[in-house]
Amino acid sequence: IQMTQSPSSLSASVGDRVTITCRASQSISSDLYWYQQKPGKAPKLLIYTASSLQSGVPSRFSGSGSGTDFTLTISSLQREDFATYYCQQSYSTPPTFGQGTRLEIK
Amino acid sequence: QAQLVQSGSEVKKPGASVRVSCKASGYRFTSYGISWVRQAPGQGLEWMGWISAHNGNTNYAQKFQGRVTMTTDTSTSTAYMDLRSLRADDTAVYYCARDSIDSDGNWFDPWGQGTLVSVSS
Numbered sequence: 001i002q003m004t005q006s007p008s009s010l011s012a013s014v015g016d017r018v019t020i021t022c023r024a025s026q027s028i029s030s031d032l033y034w035y036q037q038k039p040g041k042a043p044k045l046l047i048y049t050a051s052s053l054q055s056g057v058p059s060r061f062s063g064s065g066s067g068t069d070f071t072l073t074i075s076s077l078q079r080e081d082f083a084t085y086y087c088q089q090s091y092s093t094p095p096t097f098g099q100g101t102r103l104e105i106k
Numbered sequence: 107q108a109q110l111v112q113s114g115s116e117v118k119k120p121g122a123s124v125r126v127s128c129k130a131s132g133y134r135f136t137s138y139g140i141s142w143v144r145q146a147p148g149q150g151l152e153w154m155g156w157i158s159a160h161n162g163n164t165n166y167a168q169k170f171q172g173r174v175t176m177t178t179d180t181s182t183s184t185a186y187m188d189l190r191s192l193r194a195d196d197t198a199v200y201y202c203a204r205d206s207i208d209s210d211g212n213w214f215d216p217w218g219q220g221t222l223v224s225v226s227s
């Protein structure tokens with residue numbers, strides 16, 4: 001299953017509301033996960049099963065969608081949120097990731 | 107809290123093999139699986155395969171079939187990934203990540219810190 005994220009990169013300011021989109025090449029129900037990766041660090045799970053917030057993740061992060069179209073929203077960007085974000089489907093093997101969305105400071 | 111700690115960086119010549127280890131702590135090792143995911147420099151994430159820490163069952167990505175072997179040592183809560191016949195394009199950071207006990211429904215939390223494997227003549 002191919003996962004396509006948009007945009008590939010995004011410039012935004014602290015306090016902005018940001019939305020990243022992930023589209024699957026076929027329906028994946030709600031088997032969609034979002035990860036955050038900072039330079040030189042391992043990915044960190046943010047959202048599981050499309051809309052559930054992982055423990056310890058700030059509530060400004062939220063996820064939505066089902067089927068083929070999903071979104072990750074950051075309600076009010078903080079400086080520590082500037083990173084690369086990946087979606088990943090677990091509906092079928094092999095699990096596949098989107099190409100990533102790099103979120104940069106404007 | 108669950109934690110995975112990986113072995114250190116490796117430099118290998120083309121054609122060689124590499125073994126990366128991943129030691130788990132803070133959870134019952136045999137109740138989960140371990141997946142391995144790699145990331146080439148400046149690139150995205152690529153799943154390599156999964157192993158059950160419960161019974162040793164494996165599921166490898168087709169791309170790596172025949173070249174990768176994943177194992178676990180339950181006595182030390184450690185997972186291993188062996189990759190053979192290394193090529194320059196195997197240069198990447200290799201991550202282990204805790205995964206489902208089942209071979210499907212893979213999702214990853216937490217991740218190890220990553221191990222850089224450099225392949226160069």
